[in-house]
Amino acid sequence: MTDGTLSFGNAEEFDGDEEAARARVLHLARTEGLEHAYKALVAIAGDGTSPAAARGAAARTILEMAGALNWRDRAAVETSKSPAEMDGMELEAAIQRARRRARGRKDTSSSGEGVFE
Structure with missing residues (x-):
């Protein structure tokens, strides 16, 4: 991509393998294409x-x-930090997020009902 063009390789590279062609194009879209789109x-x-x-x-x-x-x-x-790296405010925010997630889940373990019952 150094010259500003996408390089799709040559036809022999795929040997009629549609899966290989698709993988190559997806790779180019996620790398060179993404970079071109960002620059634009x-x-x-x-x-x-x-x-x-x-x-x-x-x-x-x-x-x-x-x-x-x-x-x-x-x-x-x-939340990409470990708790040891967080300051007090970050720890409090992480605790609040965990509490919100926990409230959002229904606890059926004590009711005797399983997932498939």
């Missing part, structure tokens, strides 16, 4: 001559890619 979004978001709607959409997409707009992604980032 940054260019649009930073170009003052682009329409405001385009800049806003590009900025939002970048934030979504970074996980900044999805509370589940933020929670995963927040």
Whole structure:
């Protein structure tokens, strides 16, 4: 990708194997394609001559890619620390999240009902 183009390899590389071709294209989309898309979004978001709607959409997409707009992604980032690395506020937040998750689950272990009953 150094020259700004995607390299799809040569036809002999796949030898008619559709699965190999699909895997290669998916790999390229997740690596080179993702990088190209990100660079295009940054260019649009930073170009003052682009329409405001385009800049806003590009900025939002970048934030979504970074996980900044999805509370589940933020929670995963927040909980990536071990408790030993957390300060008091982070520990309290982790405890509150654990309590909310626990309340959301129905405890059937004491009722005698199993999963398949």
